[in-house]
Amino acid sequence: MRWMWIDRVIAFEPRKRLVAVKNVSLAEEHLHQHFAAEGALAPCPVMPSSLILEGMAQTAGILVGSVHDFREKVVLAKVASATFERDIHPGETLRYDATIERMDDMGASTVGIVDRYSFVDNAWAPVGRIELMFSHLDQNRAGTEFPEENFVFGENFRTLLEGAGLRKFTRL
Amino acid sequence: METMMAKSRADIEVDVRDVLVDALGVDEDDVVPTATLKSDLGAESIDYLDIVFRLEKKFSTPEKPFKIAQGELFPENLMTDPSLVEGGKVTAKGIALLKTKVPHVDVSEFEKDPQIAKLPNHFTVKSLCDFTERKLAS
Numbered sequence: 001m002r003w004m005w006i007d008r009v010i011a012f013e014p015r016k017r018l019v020a021v022k023n024v025s026l027a028e029e030h031l032h033q034h035f036a037a038e039g040a041l042a043p044c045p046v047m048p049s050s051l052i053l054e055g056m057a058q059t060a061g062i063l064v065g066s067v068h069d070f071r072e073k074v075v076l077a078k079v080a081s082a083t084f085e086r087d088i089h090p091g092e093t094l095r096y097d098a099t100i101e102r103m104d105d106m107g108a109s110t111v112g113i114v115d116r117y118s119f120v121d122n123a124w125a126p127v128g129r130i131e132l133m134f135s136h137l138d139q140n141r142a143g144t145e146f147p148e149e150n151f152v153f154g155e156n157f158r159t160l161l162e163g164a165g166l167r168k169f170t171r172l
Numbered sequence: 173m174e175t176m177m178a179k180s181r182a183d184i185e186v187d188v189r190d191v192l193v194d195a196l197g198v199d200e201d202d203v204v205p206t207a208t209l210k211s212d213l214g215a216e217s218i219d220y221l222d223i224v225f226r227l228e229k230k231f232s233t234p235e236k237p238f239k240i241a242q243g244e245l246f247p248e249n250l251m252t253d254p255s256l257v258e259g260g261k262v263t264a265k266g267i268a269l270l271k272t273k274v275p276h277v278d279v280s281e282f283e284k285d286p287q288i289a290k291l292p293n294h295f296t297v298k299s300l301c302d303f304t305e306r307k308l309a310s
Contacts, residue, residue, distance in 0.1 A: 077218035102225040109225045133218050
């Protein structure tokens, strides 16, 4: 089981850019706790910013992994910056637009734009901007041993990616 | 034909300071020439790659890209040869190699106590400025 925070890949430019969407649903249990009704306060379900960050990390991480056909173990190493300017509510669609800014054997830096579609406003609106650093684990071991198999892009993950529509873009 | 003015040392110092403020989230006032990246400014391993990427972006121009090769600024993987490090200490051969490969680091100070683990303590803000100035002039 892997926690997927993107539903579908909608655009892919190899080595450059990947765009994915996620539909936010009231069926997601965590929304009932974030934030639950308390005292006189009514419930206010909003998507936690940390999980928006995870969605971008998955989008950008898949993009970075795709450069070497998912042979490298790509791990999120640093959140260089993350700004959010509005809350995301159930029924809205998030769009993660990730671009590789720089990349070498050791890792990559990415810039990601998050926006959302509201069926109430019938419009896209900016949500935030997230800059990330990814490390190629095997190039940065610092004496630590890791398993040979690629536990980042394992079989389950590939199956999920196929379901998310990446197969038509890559050689998965 | 008009040519681009070369960056002065003062310009380089301001640009390097901006890079470190963005990469490490430190205050401008803390970025002084003698500050070490690791101990004084809190840099961790991935931050060195971040700094490399940001320096490349800051100092590249359409006419002259500023591309830093792996190990050129920070000597990652340079000291993996057993003849260069013995019992955690850099050998004379290793010291000679460092002087050639990373002249922007004050190796003469490091060789007084050449424990490999202490090498990052000799990477200062001045080291980055020296490296950048030399590379821009080459």
